[in-house]
Amino acid sequence: MPATTGVTKRLLIDGQLVEAQQSYPSINPATGEIYGYAPDAGLAEAEAAIAAARKAFDTTDWATNAELRARCLDQLHRALSDNVEHLRDLTVGDVGATRMSTSGAQLETPIEIVRYYADLLPGYSFSEDRGTIEVRGANHLRWVEKEAAGVVAAIIAYNYPTQLALAKLAPALAAGCTVVLKAAPDTPLITLGIAELIAEHTDIPPGVVNVLSSTSVEVGELMTTHPDVDMVTFTGSTPVGKKIMAAASGTLKRVFLELGGKSAAIVLDDADFDMVAMMSAFAGCSHAGQGCAITTRILVPSSKHDEIVDKIAAMLGNVSVGDPEDPTKYMGPLVSARQRDKVAGMVDRAVAAGAKLVCGGEKVDPGFFYTPTLLTNVDPDSEIAQEEVFGPVLVVLTYEDDDDAVRIANNSAYGLSGAVYGNEERALAIARKVRTGTLSVNGGMYFAPDVPFGGYKQSGLGREMGPEGLEEFLQIKTIAKPVA
Template identity: 55%
Template sequence: MDGRLVPGAGGAFETINPATEEVLGTAADASADDMDRAIAAARRAFDETGWATDHAFRARCLRQLREGLRRRADELRELTIQEVGAPRFLTFGAQLDAPVDDLAWFADLVEDYAWERDLGRAEPMGMPSHRRVVREAVGVVGAVTPWNFPHQINLAKLGPALAAGNTVVLKPAPDTPWCAAVVGEVIAEETDIPPGVVNVVTSSDHALGAQLTRDPRVDLVSFTGSTATGRNVMASAAGTLKRVFLELGGKSAFVVLDDADLRAACSYAAFAGITHAGQGCAITTRILVPRERHDEAVEITAGALAKLGAGDPQDDRTICGPVISARQRERIEGYLKLAVEDGGAFACGGGRPEGRDRGFWIEPTLITGLTNDSRAAREEIFGPVLVILPHDGDDDAVRIANDSPYGLSGAVHGGDVERARGVARRLRTGTVSVNGGVWYGADVPFGGYKQSGIGREMGVAGFEEYLETKSIAEGV
C-alpha cells in the first residue's frame, strides 16, 4: 500500500488449500482504516504525480511488471495450484502464464493508441474553431476481484487501468489473497511504478469492497463476481454516481447441431464444462443436443465425465480439481438436491468422490430430465455440474440458449460451418466459440449481455472502459 508492504490493522487471516484443507499460511487482514489510507494514496498519486500523462513511462512499468512476474513464475505456479486449487495444466494458460504475458499487449497499446484525434477546423454558429478530442484517465479505480481465476482477473483490471493512466486500489477475494499480494510485492520491489499508483488491500472483511464502491474519491469501480453482488455494487456506487464496470455471472449454452460429430462435441462439452471444477463464469454448463439423439448424447457425455473424474490439482493430467471452499461445496450440493426435487436424475456423479475425505470435492456431474425453467438449469452453480437438455432444431436451440437471464458466453458445434456460424450470431452472448474456436486473448473484448454485466474487459474496448473523453475547441 502506497509503495510499501505493511501489515493489516486487523491482524492476519488464514488461507486454505482447498484440495487438502491444510492451512497454507496467513495474509494481512486490512481494516476499514487501511482501506481509507489506500484510497487516499491512490487519489494523491493520481492528482499529484505525472503518472496519468507519461505514456512512455507507463508502458515501461507494465513491461517491468510482466518481467518481474515471469521471473517468479515457478513460485506463482505452485502458489496458484495450492491457494486456488487450480489444475496445474491451467497455470500454463489462463490461470497464470497467459495473463502475465498479456501485460505486454497493454504496454504496446499505450504506445500505439490514438490519445488525441484532430477534428480540424469548423465554424459552428459562425465561430471559427479548431476542435480536437482527447482521451485521458478516469482517475482512481477501485477493483474488486473474485477467487476463481485470480491472476487473470487481477491483471485484466490492473493492465488496462494502469495503461490508461489510472491509479488503482485492488481488493481481492479473501479466498485467494496471496495471489494478489505477490503481484503487489513485485510492483513495490521490481518496478518503477510510483508509490500509491497500485494499492493491494487483502482482507477477510467483504465490507471493504463496499467501502471502496461508496467512497467519493474513487472515480470508477471495476467488479467481477456474482450478479447478486454486482447489483449491490451498482447500488453502493449510485450515491456518488461513479462509473461502474461489471463482469458478472453466466449460464452459458453449448449447442450441438444435428449435423455435428456427436461424440466429439459431447466429449468436448464434458471437458470444457468441468475444467477447474466448473468454477468459471464463461464455462458452458447447459448442453443442448438434438432430441432424437438425446440418449446417445447423455451416454457419451456421462462417459467422458466419469473418465475425467476429479483429481489432485498437482497432477498434470487433472482437469477437475476441488472447489474453493466448504461453503461453495455446500452451495453446489444444495443445487444437486434441488435438481432431484425438480425431477432430475444424475447420469453420472451427484455427490462427493470416494476416497477424498479431505478437501472440498464434488464429482463431475451430469443432470438429465430437467427443463430449462428449473433452477439448476437457469442459475449459476459454479461447480462441475452440467445439465443436458434436448432441442428440436436450430430455432429451438437458439430459443433455449437465449432463454436465460444471462448472456456471457456460448458454444456451437456443427458440421456445416456456415450454419454453425449463423446460429452463433443469433445467440445473445458476449462471446461464442464455434467448433472449438478459442476467443480468449488480450486483444479480444470479454463481457456479457443482460445480467452478465456492463462493459467489456480486455481488448481495446476493455482499455477504453478506463478512459474519459474530453473535447477541446480553440478559437482561430
C-alpha cells in the first residue's frame, strides 16, 4: 500500500491485519476531502478470507464451544467500549454521522448488541427434547439440535456501518459460524477499525472473523457464489438484494436480506399533531434521511392536511444542520456527491410532475449537505412516493378514512416499518393491518438488541437481533434413537 496521510486501516484475514496491493481514499462527507485510506481487496484476498473461514469452521472447536464464544463476545464488547472514542471519531469522519448520533444508533447502541448475545449465549439451549413415540412396538426418543449454519458472507451498507456489522457479527459468532465481512465501500474505515479490535483484543481464533474492504464488484460476487460459503447476509438496496438472492441460488445458500423501505406514518384525526410533526421531522432527518426504516410517507386526513403540513414544515426548520463534529448539530451530510445528486434528482422530478415543494430542496456546499425537504400534492403512485429516496425528504399524502389510510400505507413494494398516531385502540387496530415487520404506535420505540428487526415483501427475508437473530444462523438437525 502506498504511503498516505490521514487514517489508514488494514484487512483482517486469518487472524492477521494485512495490507492489500492497492488502496483507495475514503471521503469525509462533511468536507468532500480525503479522510483516510482503505485497502482495496481483490479476488486473491477474498479467496484467502473465505478459505480461512472455511478452515476455522471445519477444523477448530469454535462451532461447538459455546463457552469460548461467550468469552470472546464479552472480550469484544469490552474492547468496543474501551475504544469508543476512537470509533466515534471514525464514525464522524468516515460516515458523516453527527457526534450527537454516535451516542445512539450510530455507535453506542450497536455495541450493546454484542453484550446482548454474550449474555444470551450461556442460557441458550442448542438442544430440545421432543419426547418419545412408539413405532412397531419400540420406543424412540427424538430431539432437535441447533447447529451453526457454517461460513457466512456478510455484506453491509454505508449508512449505519457499526449497527449493520455488529447485528451480523454478534449473532453469527454466538451461533458458532465463521464470517467474512465486507465493509461498505463508501464507509470502510469504521468497519476496519472494529476488525483491529477483534485481532488485538479478543481470543477469537484465526479465520473465525475476516474483514475486507473493496471497491470491486467481483469480490462481492465471489462471496455470494463461492461453494465454501454456506450463508449470505446482506443489508442494502432491494435491487442489489435481488441480485444476491439470484447469485446465491446456484449453490442454494441460505440468504438473509435486510433491504429497503418506504414506510408510512398514518396520522389519525385525533392524534397529537405537534408530536407528529416533531417525530416526522426528526425521524426524516436522522442521519440525513439515510435510513431504511424511516417513515418518509406521512398519511394525513384530508380535512387536517394544511394544519399538519404547517406544523411539519415549522419543525423541519428547527432541525439543526451542519458540521457533524459540532455536538449541537442533529443532521449532517449525505454520504457522497453521488447520493446527493440522486436525492436532488428525485425531488426535481417530483416537482416537475406537479408536487409542491413546501421547504428545502437545496444543495449546500462544501460537503454533501441537502436541506430538509417537504413535498405535498404528491401522487401516491409516483416515483417520490414509491421509491426509497435515502435523503431528508418527506412526502405528505391524504386519505379519507381508516381503511383508505391502510390501503395507501400498503400500496408499496416494501414493508419494513411504519407508525400510527392517534387513539390507542384505533391505532393498534390499524397497526395490525399494515404489512410491515416493525411498527411504532404513538412514538413507541421498538429498536433494541433484544427485539427482531426485518421486513415484509421486498424489504427482505429474515430477522436481525433478538433470539430470532441468533436463529437465522442456526441449522436444525433432528436425531432419534431407540430406548427401552
